[in-house]
Amino acid sequence: MPELPEIEHYRRQLGQWILDRPIGRVQLNNAGSTDVSPEEFSEALTGRSILFLERRGTFLILHLDNGHRLLIALAKDGALHCGEAGAKPPFAAQAELELGDRTLWIGGRGSVLRLLTVRGLDDVLKALGGDPFSRQVTPESFAKLFKKRRGALRSTLTGQKTVSGIGPRYADEIAFAAGLLPSVKVQDLNDESVARLYEAMQRILLEASDAGGCLQTPLYEGDTLTGGYLNQCRVYEREGQPCTPEGAKVEKMDVSGKKAYYCPQCQYEQTPVFS
Ligand SMILES: [Zn+2]
Numbered sequence: 577m578p579e580l581p582e583i584e585h586y587r588r589q590l591g592q593w594i595l596d597r598p599i600g601r602v603q604l605n606n607a608g609s610t611d612v613s614p615e616e617f618s619e620a621l622t623g624r625s626i627l628f629l630e631r632r633g634t635f636l637i638l639h640l641d642n643g644h645r646l647l648i649a650l651a652k653d654g655a656l657h658c659g660e661a662g663a664k665p666p667f668a669a670q671a672e673l674e675l676g677d678r679t680l681w682i683g684g685r686g687s688v689l690r691l692l693t694v695r696g697l698d699d700v701l702k703a704l705g706g707d708p709f710s711r712q713v714t715p716e717s718f719a720k721l722f723k724k725r726r727g728a729l730r731s732t733l734t735g736q737k738t739v740s741g742i743g744p745r746y747a748d749e750i751a752f753a754a755g756l757l758p759s760v761k762v763q764d765l766n767d768e769s770v771a772r773l774y775e776a777m778q779r780i781l782l783e784a785s786d787a788g789g790c791l792q793t794p795l796y797e798g799d800t801l802t803g804g805y806l807n808q809c810r811v812y813e814r815e816g817q818p819c820t821p822e823g824a825k826v827e828k829m830d831v832s833g834k835k836a837y838y839c840p841q842c843q844y845e846q847t848p849v850f851s
Pocket of ligand 1: 819820823824839840841842843
């Protein structure tokens with residue numbers, strides 16, 4: 577499932593191929609992926625070019641040269657692939673955009689593509705919590721927001737209201753890095769635990785973005801970067817395996833009806849203080 581690091585990796589990598597070249601053929605293979613007809617969609621994009629790529633949470637936002645935006649929200653099984661025009665993508669593409677000698681394929685049944693004005697985009701984004709990489713999400717603002725929440729750490733991290741872009745994988749990895757159980761109630765966390773959680777969130781999301789995230793579909797031919805963080809995950813979907821070479825075995829628990837992975841030896845009710 578694409579989360580913040582996977583989309584941040586795409587944002588960093590795609591610019592070299594898709595910016596500043598006119599959009600040629602546009603094909604929508606799944607009419608349900610947008611809210612206009614395939615003809616309208618194609619007409620709105622053909623001849624435009626992409627000036628800039630932005631990411632908010634897990635949304636990838638393409639800034640078009642007419643001031644409009646194309647928002648891409650990938651589904652759970654969604655991925656992107658960029659290759660030579662006429663090549664075949666490694667998945668069933670929901671949409672294809674031709675950009676000069678390259679094509680951008682968008683995969684994942686249920687992935688959403690929306691053409692928006694700046695105001696329309698603002699309306700979509702205002703429901704989201706701050707992006708962890710934005711200047712607005714500081715240790716202080718994060719602590720303040722967290723104090724207002726109630727419920728399990730895992731659900732608060734994945735809820736998209738406190739911060740956006742974190743799903744099950746990185747919520748579990750962040751909780752592990754902070755030394756906190758995914759089931760702890762956020763209202764019970766002391767200041768030190770919240771500070772440690774902020775630090776762990778920034779570090780894990782940045783390391784995962786730098787390492788290419790965890791998606792296994794290559795972004796382009798010969799791609800060796802995408803998915804590079806997969807073997808650096810310590811707990812997520814690693815039940816029965818040690819958290820670190822000498823560590824205890826990862827276990828699974830139920831948090832508000834969702835599976836969460838954790839290490840029973842490294843994670844606590846409050847962040848441990850080493851003296
Ligand atoms: Zn451990």
